[in-house]
Amino acid sequence: MSTCAVTGASGHLGRLVVEELLARGVAAADVVAIVRTPDKVADLAERGVRVRTADYSSPETLSAAVRGADVLLLVSGNEVGQRVPQHTAVVEAAKAEGVGRVVYTSVLRATETDLALAPEHAATEEVLRASGVPFTLLRNGWYTENYTDRLEQYLATGEIVGAAGTGRIAAATRQDYAEAAVAVLTGEGHENAVYELGGTPFTLADLARVITEVTGTEVVHRDLTAEDLTQELVAAGLDEDTAGFVVSLDVSTAGGALDTDSDDLATLIGRPPTSLVDAVRAARA
Ligand SMILES: NC(=O)c1ccc[n+]([C@@H]2O[C@H](COP(=O)([O-])OP(=O)(O)OC[C@H]3O[C@@H](n4cnc5c(N)ncnc54)[C@H](OP(=O)(O)O)[C@@H]3O)[C@@H](O)[C@H]2O)c1
Structure with a gap:
């Protein structure tokens, strides 16, 4: 069975993704929840999910956290202004550890929109493309x-x-996006795909x-x-x-x-x- 790691698993979206993986029958031992604060996911650990502690801002914590993951969901951080170096550190750790694919939660039309939140997402997408690690972009x-x-x-x-x-x-809803994430984490044919x-x-x-x-x-x-x-x-x-x-x-x-008008979400879920x-x-x- 392949190992699926999820960052931000203590947050709203990451937790829903972990719950959905378990609901779809993925064994808890095949799920890695990467968090800053393990206490927040003590319930997941009790259910057998492997909880690892790491901080996007502490690159030395990231390699051990993503080690052995076949696929990694990088949930974008919430510290606006810090996110490019933070996400870059996660991508570098994934590359160094040979993670099979990184799935990243971006934003609609990240590279073309005038949305003030988009430049950090577009920069992360670029880092991911340049890394050579297979990726999937979920432009939420x-x-x-x-x-x-x-x-x-x-x-x-x-x-x-x-x-x-x-x-x-x-x-x-976050539940909709979480189900889409699970579809691309567990399904085939999503290498280097971009979903709006x-x-x-x-x-x-x-x-x-x-x-x-x-x-x-x-x-x-x-x-x-x-x-x-x-x-x-x-x-x-x-x-x-x-x-x-x-x-x-x-x-x-x-x-x-x-x-x-994209129907990517309906198609994935x-x-x-x-x-x-x-x-x-x-x-x-
Ligand atoms: N599409 C939208 O409308 C929308 C709205 C808001 C945000 N977003 C983006 O989508 C992401 C997920 O949404 P959400 O609702 O799940 O947000 P959330 O509940 O704020 O969760 C963010 C997660 O990121 C983790 N995180 C933040 N900084 C970190 C760091 N330095 N190292 C490790 N983990 C870190 C948080 O950990 P802690 O629990 O330790 O804080 C938390 O688990 C947000 O982070 C943001 O990038 C999208």
Whole structure:
């Protein structure tokens, strides 16, 4: 049986991937969960998953962590600004240890989009291509949870405020992306493939309508100019840099950066991605 290693296994997506591997019948002894903080995955260790400790920022910890892996899922880190050297260190360790393939969670159209988060993903993709290690790129779209996690806030204020206009957001749930990751980790024919992953697109007005329908509480979409949104965010306590970053994501969204018509996600998971209605219903429950 081949060994599948997953970084970020203490995070939302990595944990779902490990759970899905086990649910699909992969033996726990063939799964390596790579984490900074083993305590966070003590339950996985109890179930027989091999837990290894490593930090993307400590290259000397990475070789032992990826050793013996036939396939490695590199879940992109969350320390924006640090990620290129961090991910490079993981790729170098994978190469040195002869890992058979590295699967990386990137972002939609990483090399072409104007999304502020994309340059680190594009740089990681380039490092991976240049490494000579076989790879698969999972260019994930937005998580539906980016919105459903704010359901209570939307309901309390009665509005979804943004500057994304009528930009379409092809979001999907982390569970959908996790199942896609498991498909490429355990399946054949994904060497050097690039997948653009997203669900059925919706606008923020669609989101407001769906929330209203599901909950019975009216929520409206209030679209602002980038300048007005920046002012509102700063007035609410965000520093200028953070507000500018958040607003830039909305401006990119308005321009279509989070949209895709690709059916790669549905193809990989063998079913339609979770609908927005179902995601809102689940969040409400
Ligand atoms: N598509 C989207 O909408 C979206 C939204 C947010 C983020 N993302 C990206 O997708 C990734 C996975 O999403 P998620 O929801 O699972 O994020 P998450 O819950 O924040 O998980 C991030 C994981 O990365 C680990 N990590 C961070 N820095 C590390 C380091 N220096 N060394 C080792 N591990 C490190 C974290 O470990 P600890 O548990 O020790 O912190 C955690 O396990 C994020 O990290 C980010 O790159 C995508």
